[in-house]
Amino acid sequence: MPGRRMRTSEPNNIHSCAQFGDLSGLQKHLEENPALLNAKNGIMAQTPLHLAAGYNKCDIIKYLLEWRGPVKVEMEAKNMYGETPLHMAAKNGCNESARLLISNGASLEAKANNGMTALHLAIWHARQAMECGIVKTLLEYNADCSIQDNEGFTPLNHISEGHGSEKLRELLDQHIKEQLKFKALKACGEAKAKMVQFEVSLSNIVGLHSLKLQLRKWAKGMIFDEKRRALGLSISATKVPHMAFLGNPGTGKTMVARVLGKLLHMVGVLPTDKVTEVQRTDLVGEFVGHTGPKTRKKLQEAEGGILFVDEAYRLIPAQKSEDKDYGLEALEEIMSVMDNGKIVVVFAGYREPMKRVIASNEGFCRRVTKFFHFDDFTSAELAQILHLKMNFQEQNSSLYGFKLHPFCTIEAVAALILNGTTDKQRKEMNGGLIDPLLTNARENLDLRLDFDCFDSDSLVTITMEDLEEGLRTLCR
Template identity: 50%
Template sequence: MKGAMEELDLELSKIIGLEELKMKLRQWAKGMLLDQNRRAPHMAFLGSSGAGKTTIARIIGKLISSVGVQYPTRVTEVQPTDLVSQHSNQTRLKTRKKIQDVWGGILLVDEAHRLSPSDTAGNYVTYGEEALDEIMYAIEEGGVLVIFAGCTEPMKRVFSSNKGFCRLVTHFFQFNDLSCMELAEMLLLKLSKQDERSRVFGLRLGSGCSVDAVASVIERKTSERMRSRMNGDLVDHMVNNGRDNLDLRLGLEAKGDELLTITLADLEAGFDQLVLRLSVSRRGRVGKSN
């Protein structure tokens, strides 16, 4: 149990922000570990896009799996597209088959809000309710642990569309939006610990890119609404667009450190590109609706 808690603490320490939520998760995990015969609860992780729901759901699923609390097998992650078919009754069969494949284990349903009667754009999601019904039936049977991760407001439609949801899913964790400072910390961490598959692998931030300076850029260049909609996704766009601006401003004769250094000005220009792209996208959607 001690090793499991230490592993949980280590994984949670890698995540920027969400301190209150992480404290609640530690309390929940400790209670579960103190009684390993206790049935692990079905959970819903709620928050805006990019707030860290899927990442923490994976960590919690791994914890439950590692200590063998009721569900000792690995975590299987699905999207609504893995469950929903374009034809009536086929969705039930498709979802049932997926549940059978993970029976006795943990099912992580990512983007679960897309199983609601309407998606975030107000479009009806055909047969999503059938998939949800099958999942609820499996929960009643007790052969699978389900963790739902979805955006807060659309998930409320999921709650109301299925009478058994709030009775069977007993633990709800709310993910607050990340602050400008937390987003800046996330950006610096992303550049310091890079994945070799990343577009920015090998690049680094210039000396002017302190946490305070980057946080100031984020606060000036984005609105609260934009940060709430994107959260951590904002960092990915900021870094990739910053790299694009670095390429744009360098001459072909560039060499050495200048080839590898993203400056604060690059990050600012990257935000300008993102804001412009989002503005064009919104105008396009308005045009189509007209």
């Protein structure tokens, strides 16, 4: 039960001055000893602000709030019950005090030891005093009606049946509806902003239309779930399934996994955006009893994010050997945690060898339910990747500050790659072709520039001539 008003037995101290509204006495005490500003009394561990708020002494409150001494008044100081000054104002029906405190930053969500907020205590006062003034004041400042105390009760749950309770219940019901509407509108605005950010991130992924469609489904689903919860609907949490990325080297599997971690964290699916990249050597030991702890350590590191198992087919050897291989043990360790909801696992590798992994464990297809095929990039897509890399250079990149000549259009670069490479070269390298191509192009720019060149634009512009020579150097 909330505490009753307590009268101090010391009529001349700063606490009694605050309680009885003796402003000149309080000023004198603070001038003599500024440390008394937040001093707690020996009765209920209340500060002068607690007492002024609980007895509606607004002049005292204003003076304490405006005090220009060496320390500031503690708005969220707690008494023996864990109550703040706003709690005191609420449980004693002190409207003016409550307004002063809230307008100066007092927290409406602060909880006492029993978990009650100021609104919980205002309901208690309204029931006793048969008037709703303090409840209306707190609702006017948008006090949250959904916060539960330690017993799981919201302020509405504290309204008992009886005379006057109907008006109080109606007051809270109306505010709850308005609050839910406000939260839904806010969630909708945040959802739209997140979706715009999501689409910008997605635009940096070239090709992979089926994966992008699936990501949009997850993102929109999570964002709509936020809106549903804001409207007070109780729904289950969405879980992202484990995945397999199948394709040749350079098709963007690792890059997409990193982007995926950021996107899933952004829309609230994962608590972190970390992607823990591992290969066989990170998981498999060389002797009995070594693999389990080694794999479990990596799984622990990856919790809350994505575990990206690159070249996962290497866990299952293509040919049986007389020596025991521990790759299957590592795979089984991974499988054992895939149902706990703490991690998303992405297995990556060539399409054909990955069939060994799928066939090696009967629970694989039950747990890994999304398979994404990373096709080889076309010349046009490789040209698009080249443009993206040039347009979004990081400061630690050797190409930071450089740009492409206007003649280096996506169409022109695509034609260059198509005519300057073989199908086999493009299939073997895919996106891995772009970085060395650009590095070679920059080296050619440096080679052809004259030391007498002081044109800043020419010094940082990569031309089609540079790209042509860079590709020839790469393909030799």
